[in-house]
Amino acid sequence: MVEPVLVANHIRQVYTSSAGVQQEVLKDLSLQVQPGEFLAIMGPSGSGKSTLLNILSTLMTPTAGTVKINGRDILNMSDRDLAHFRGNDMGFIFQNYNLIDSLTVAENIGLPLMLQKEPVPLLQERTQLVAELLNISDYLSKYPAELSGGQQQRVGAARALVHEPALIFGDEPTGALDSENAREMMQYLTKINQQEHISILMVTHDAFSASFASRILFLSDGQVSGQLTRDGQERDAFYQDILQTLGNFD
Amino acid sequence: MLIKIAAKTIRQQWRDYLVLLLGTTVAVAIFYMFSVMATNDTFLKGNASMKLIVPVFMLGEVLLGLITFVYLNFANNFLLKLRQQEYGLFSMLGATKRQIGTLLMEETLLVGSLATIIGILIGMGLTGLSANFFMQLIDVKLAHWAVVTPQALVVTVLFFLIVFVLNGLYNRWRLMRQDTLTLLTADRQVGATPVKAKGRWLKASLGLLLLAGSYGMMTQLSTGGLFALILALILNVGGTYLFIGQTLNLLTAYLQTSRFGQRGLRAFVNGQLRFRLPEYKRMLTMIAVVFGMALGAISVGQGYYITLPKLAAQSSGITIATKADNKALTQLKAVDYQATVHYVNQGDKTYLLRTDLGIKVPTAVYQRNQTRLTWQPTSQIEDANANATLSALGIYVNPEAYTTNVILTDQLPKGTVKTISMVRTAKMDANRNVLNQLYQQEQEHAQQVDLIPGTYGTLKTLKGLFGGLEFMSLFLGIAFMIMLASTLMFKTLASVGTDRQRYTILTMLGTTRGQRLRAMMTDLGILFSIPMGIGLLDVGFGLQMFKDLMSEPYAGLGGALVMMLSLYIFYYGLTVFIYRRLMEQPKN
Numbered sequence: 001m002v003e004p005v006l007v008a009n010h011i012r013q014v015y016t017s018s019a020g021v022q023q024e025v026l027k028d029l030s031l032q033v034q035p036g037e038f039l040a041i042m043g044p045s046g047s048g049k050s051t052l053l054n055i056l057s058t059l060m061t062p063t064a065g066t067v068k069i070n071g072r073d074i075l076n077m078s079d080r081d082l083a084h085f086r087g088n089d090m091g092f093i094f095q096n097y098n099l100i101d102s103l104t105v106a107e108n109i110g111l112p113l114m115l116q117k118e119p120v121p122l123l124q125e126r127t128q129l130v131a132e133l134l135n136i137s138d139y140l141s142k143y144p145a146e147l148s149g150g151q152q153q154r155v156g157a158a159r160a161l162v163h164e165p166a167l168i169f170g171d172e173p174t175g176a177l178d179s180e181n182a183r184e185m186m187q188y189l190t191k192i193n194q195q196e197h198i199s200i201l202m203v204t205h206d207a208f209s210a211s212f213a214s215r216i217l218f219l220s221d222g223q224v225s226g227q228l229t230r231d232g233q234e235r236d237a238f239y240q241d242i243l244q245t246l247g248n249f250d
Numbered sequence: 251m252l253i254k255i256a257a258k259t260i261r262q263q264w265r266d267y268l269v270l271l272l273g274t275t276v277a278v279a280i281f282y283m284f285s286v287m288a289t290n291d292t293f294l295k296g297n298a299s300m301k302l303i304v305p306v307f308m309l310g311e312v313l314l315g316l317i318t319f320v321y322l323n324f325a326n327n328f329l330l331k332l333r334q335q336e337y338g339l340f341s342m343l344g345a346t347k348r349q350i351g352t353l354l355m356e357e358t359l360l361v362g363s364l365a366t367i368i369g370i371l372i373g374m375g376l377t378g379l380s381a382n383f384f385m386q387l388i389d390v391k392l393a394h395w396a397v398v399t400p401q402a403l404v405v406t407v408l409f410f411l412i413v414f415v416l417n418g419l420y421n422r423w424r425l426m427r428q429d430t431l432t433l434l435t436a437d438r439q440v441g442a443t444p445v446k447a448k449g450r451w452l453k454a455s456l457g458l459l460l461l462a463g464s465y466g467m468m469t470q471l472s473t474g475g476l477f478a479l480i481l482a483l484i485l486n487v488g489g490t491y492l493f494i495g496q497t498l499n500l501l502t503a504y505l506q507t508s509r510f511g512q513r514g515l516r517a518f519v520n521g522q523l524r525f526r527l528p529e530y531k532r533m534l535t536m537i538a539v540v541f542g543m544a545l546g547a548i549s550v551g552q553g554y555y556i557t558l559p560k561l562a563a564q565s566s567g568i569t570i571a572t573k574a575d576n577k578a579l580t581q582l583k584a585v586d587y588q589a590t591v592h593y594v595n596q597g598d599k600t601y602l603l604r605t606d607l608g609i610k611v612p613t614a615v616y617q618r619n620q621t622r623l624t625w626q627p628t629s630q631i632e633d634a635n636a637n638a639t640l641s642a643l644g645i646y647v648n649p650e651a652y653t654t655n656v657i658l659t660d661q662l663p664k665g666t667v668k669t670i671s672m673v674r675t676a677k678m679d680a681n682r683n684v685l686n687q688l689y690q691q692e693q694e695h696a697q698q699v700d701l702i703p704g705t706y707g708t709l710k711t712l713k714g715l716f717g718g719l720e721f722m723s724l725f726l727g728i729a730f731m732i733m734l735a736s737t738l739m740f741k742t743l744a745s746v747g748t749d750r751q752r753y754t755i756l757t758m759l760g761t762t763r764g765q766r767l768r769a770m771m772t773d774l775g776i777l778f779s780i781p782m783g784i785g786l787l788d789v790g791f792g793l794q795m796f797k798d799l800m801s802e803p804y805a806g807l808g809g810a811l812v813m814m815l816s817l818y819i820f821y822y823g824l825t826v827f828i829y830r831r832l833m834e835q836p837k838n
Contacts, residue, residue: 059758079763079764080762080764083760084760084762085760086758086760087761090760092758098751098754098758099755100518100755101748102521102522102524102752103517103521104506107506107512111517111518112759112760114513114515114516114517115515115761115765117514120509159759
């Protein structure tokens with residue numbers, strides 16, 4: 001039995017408003033991500049999917065529950081360990097790319113390795129490698145402001161990949177892209193998942209993007225309300241399945 | 251309605267507004283302190299050395315006005331940055347540009363009026379405090395010092411009213427030029443990318459050359475005169491500008507490709523600098539130049555302070571003379587010479603009993619030089635100090651004063667025999683209180699001569715003469731320092747929007763709080779060091795210009811450095827503190 005990459009058990013998140021009103025955003029939610037899996041989490045606005053992603057990706061601490069990534073309890077780590085863990089074991093891809101505008105593309109991609117103080121030759125080699133994988137080698141000396149949205153997101157993906165993390169988190173990675181660029185981006189993510197054997201956990205509200213995943217969890221009202229597994233289906237067929245499932249929810 | 255929303259936002263962002271208000275208040279307070287002196291005619295005319303520096307003073311006020319203007323512009327820019335997004339939202343919801351512009355104007359004026367009122371009150375307090383502090387520090391009494399003058403109030407209020415209205419109009423104009431979308435996405439806008447200009451090597455070398463040229467010029471000022479001074483100033487400003495904009499830019503480009511620059515957060519800090527330099531070069535140039543001037547002013551002032559006692563020490567062989575059989579004399583510490591001399595006055599002749607002196611000098615008559623106000627002995631006395639001391643002593647005790655002939659004899663003639671005591675101590679500072687007491691008692695007796703014999707009297711006279719200059723340099727220097735450090739602080743804090751985004755990304759990518767703090771400290775540290783480094787060089791060479799005017803132009807540099815650097819480092823720390831708080835706090 002292979003150990004899952006991520007195990008989240010009984011996650012609860014309660015927000016208290018300034019008026020003292022409590023709102024339970026996540027209700028006793030549990031999930032697992034297997035090695036090499038491409039998991040998409042779907043759900044309408046307010047279903048708690050962003051909160052869930054923030055908790056799983058160590059950016060937020062839940063009211064209750066446990067999260068383990070690669071067997072390590074991420075909720076009880078010091079600031080230092082957590083930083084080290086983020087820098088080594090996790091990659092992030094954001095909706096609004098989140099590139100540092102004052103650094104060149106090459107510097108943006110290499111940043112996670114610089115932070116780990118990796119030797120410069122290795123850094124350059126890895127940067128070159130992932131840039132080729134994502135077809136952005138021509139832009140390495142440019143600044144983010146000089147690139148299109150699709151290109152910027154590919155830089156974001158390259159940065160998430162450069163340090164060979166165990167798991168990449170995607171927060172609506174195609175949310176800011178047009179349909180053509182979104183398709184391209186999802187093809188790159190599939191490539192990362194299959195060629196580099198990196199697990200991906202992606203939050204999206206877009207059925208088309210979700211159809212690239214191997215499994216989909218549906219969230220509503222802070223709970224898992226359903227699940228779809230691709231099981232070797234063609235992507236188009238899987239897409240139809242998703243649309244149908246979403247229709248049933250309404 | 252808009253005002254209500256605006257008031258609510260101000261309440262929510264009160265910390266940011268507090269920073270703005272504090273900065274502006276400091277500007278008002280300093281301007282008020284300056285105006286109190288500048289508009290106080292009796293003060294300027296009533297102090298001997300002040301008359302000499304009235305032009306310097308006027309120039310100082312113009313400079314202060316200019317710096318205040320630039321500084322407030324940065325501070326208000328910070329205000330605009332704080333509110334841009336909200337204005338965009340108002341605009342999208344249907345508020346007209348005119349309404350928003352008026353709102354911004356009202357906010358600017360509100361902050362301005364509050365700052366003016368508080369600033370003037372603080373200014374009054376500081377004027378009182380600083381006057382006492384400085385005067386005690388340099389041991390000088392300045393006459394006709396006032397804390398509140400109607401003129402100063404009017405000048406300050408008018409000046410800031412004009413500045414704030416102009417700034418408000420400028421902000422309003424900038425706001426009206428931007429469309430709703432630009433305002434709404436103000437937070438998400440990326441900075442311009444650094445340009446790889448042609449001929450940057452040439453410009454970078456030119457920067458170094460001009461700067462070196464200006465320093466060369468400063469050392470040659472005694473031969474070049476006013477022309478050399480103006481040329482040095484132009485070369486210095488031009489060189490500084492090119493050095494910051496071009497030479498340092500080239501350095502960041504080099505670091506970008508070096509192995510050193512690709513470790514940890516170095517690439518990030520280097521990127522920050524690369525992006526800041528084009529935007530900051532004008533301001534950093536101004537700060538570097540003013541830093542040099544402020545430090546130079548304090549160095550010169552301190553230099554006088556340090557060299558005056560040395561200058562005074564050459565004037566006489568004793569520290570003080572006292573006619574009375576004074577009990578205070580016994581309280582003096584570290585006395586290395588003391589004598590009580592018997593003397594007789596006969597008309598314009600004063601006979602001093604030589605054997606009382608306890609030093610080897612021949613009998614002599616001190617006669618006044620007909621062309622100059624000096625007394626020369628008839629016998630061969632080689633000790634210049636003995637000559638100065640003995641002639642001054644005779645003049646002091648004789649009612650005929652400056653026409654007195656002083657006769658050094660072994661046999662006093664018939665007449666009323668009186669005594670005078672002389673004392674010398676190497677530690678004038680340690681004995682300051684006793685000496686002051688003696689000096690004041692003597693002043694009551696001394697009627698015919700205003701100069702009490704001894705180095706302490708000379709020092710008092712010199713301080714009266716140069717005290718105003720010392721005081722002004724200290725005051726100007728510290729005021730300029732506060733202004734320029736605050737300007738730099740605000741410029742940096744105004745960029746929090748884009749910086750905050752960068753630091754958020756760093757957090758997500760796996761950096762510890764400590765690493766981020768170090769990055770902030772390095773980033774801001776480099777920014778603060780650039781003008782400081784150039785300013786220090788400016789002073790290092792610039793003090794050469796005073797070598798003809800002062801015996802030891804570098805004597806005051808140490809003390810001035812301690813004062814200025816502590817103030818500067820305090821501002822650096824404050825900036826890091828506020829900046830970090832703005833960086834690490836969640837956006838809403």
